[in-house]
Amino acid sequence: MSEMLVLIDHSDDGPRKVSLQMLTKARELAEITGDTVAAVWFGPGAADAAPTLGAYGAGKLYHWDSADAYGYVTLPQVEALEYLIDTSEADTLLFASSNHVKDVASRLAIRMEAGVITDVSGIELAEDGRWVATKEVFGGDMITKSTFAEGKLSFLGVSSNAFPAVESNGASPELVAIDIDLTEEAKAAQVVSVEKVAGADRPDIGEAAVVVAGGRGLGSEDGFQLMEQLADMIGAGVGASRAATDAGWYPHRYQIGQTGRTISPTLYLGSGISGAIKHRAGMQTSQNIVAINKDAEAPIFQIADFGVVGDLYKIVPKLVEELEARK
Numbered sequence: 001m002s003e004m005l006v007l008i009d010h011s012d013d014g015p016r017k018v019s020l021q022m023l024t025k026a027r028e029l030a031e032i033t034g035d036t037v038a039a040v041w042f043g044p045g046a047a048d049a050a051p052t053l054g055a056y057g058a059g060k061l062y063h064w065d066s067a068d069a070y071g072y073v074t075l076p077q078v079e080a081l082e083y084l085i086d087t088s089e090a091d092t093l094l095f096a097s098s099n100h101v102k103d104v105a106s107r108l109a110i111r112m113e114a115g116v117i118t119d120v121s122g123i124e125l126a127e128d129g130r131w132v133a134t135k136e137v138f139g140g141d142m143i144t145k146s147t148f149a150e151g152k153l154s155f156l157g158v159s160s161n162a163f164p165a166v167e168s169n170g171a172s173p174e175l176v177a178i179d180i181d182l183t184e185e186a187k188a189a190q191v192v193s194v195e196k197v198a199g200a201d202r203p204d205i206g207e208a209a210v211v212v213a214g215g216r217g218l219g220s221e222d223g224f225q226l227m228e229q230l231a232d233m234i235g236a237g238v239g240a241s242r243a244a245t246d247a248g249w250y251p252h253r254y255q256i257g258q259t260g261r262t263i264s265p266t267l268y269l270g271s272g273i274s275g276a277i278k279h280r281a282g283m284q285t286s287q288n289i290v291a292i293n294k295d296a297e298a299p300i301f302q303i304a305d306f307g308v309v310g311d312l313y314k315i316v317p318k319l320v321e322e323l324e325a326r327k
């Protein structure tokens, strides 16, 4: 019996949705293999989050709340995970496929000669006991299945919203504190300050239930003020097409698509976005797609549940007005 580690991605408000999705998947897999599921938490707040993590499947919670965990860039987390894997029965690590954690996982994989597969949207157990990971590639045009070389540690980077987050009746996990001394190498790059970026008060587009997205059809960066106004009325996150981010109208971190973020909200509301395949790769699994576009032939309408053909500058202000009236 082995241990399956789930690296918890969290904010000051607690675990992010992707972490609960990973725990749910890990719990499901552990029921087949008989493994135990252990969550790993870096930074303060582990004890408060423990009941939630237990409810989603963690039987154990390794936590490291020393200032070192976040006081330096990337390497402390690599060293802590290396220590954990060396000293536990762990042979599998699930992590959120964000840029930061991919950096941690790839460095760890090189140190430990592990296999690493990122942007995973499915995990199955093969007959020989190895994990088989599903990935969408070429903008969702193809699906690949890959596995790990025999006997290798298996690191799986999970895409946001790849799995549902389903609570079980699991008890609060056993808390196990990690205590490691960092090497000098790990202290090479120090974090001197952390600032919230503009827009950080809105829901993250990878987590938000509703995402309002704007594209080249907005015409200028001013159009995003309208998107933000609409988003703030309905508690949505704001995303953009690459045409809009490349034009400098909205920051690249909000880009949705093959080379941006993958989102899967309950409602995606796109304005002035044509629905190019590279954009669709990042949003086509949204549960409800609403599109506003003045071109009735725009490809976004092929996947829209509800489409409005018309000028977004006539339609969106009316929508905002209507929402305002209903407040």
Ligand SMILES: Cc1cc2nc3c(=O)[nH]c(=O)nc-3n(C[C@H](O)[C@H](O)[C@H](O)COP(=O)(O)OP(=O)(O)OC[C@H]3O[C@@H](n4cnc5c(N)ncnc54)[C@H](O)[C@@H]3O)c2cc1C
Pocket (backbone or CB within 6 Å): 214, 215, 216, 217, 218, 240, 241, 242, 243, 244, 255, 256, 257, 258, 259, 260, 261, 271, 272, 273, 274, 275, 276, 277, 278, 279, 282, 292, 293, 294, 295, 298, 310, 311, 312, 313
């Ligand atoms: C390697 C590679 C990777 C890429 N990765 C991504 C990615 O991750 N994400 C991404 O989005 N793109 C990506 N792209 C770019 C992608 O191919 C498209 O060029 C891009 O998505 C187009 O953005 P858009 O829909 O905003 O603009 P356009 O395709 O120019 O569409 C603008 C739309 O707005 C409509 N419109 C104009 N004015 C109005 C109005 N007043 N009211 C209503 N509708 C209006 C038009 O009818 C049109 O359909 C990538 C491209 C490459 C080559």
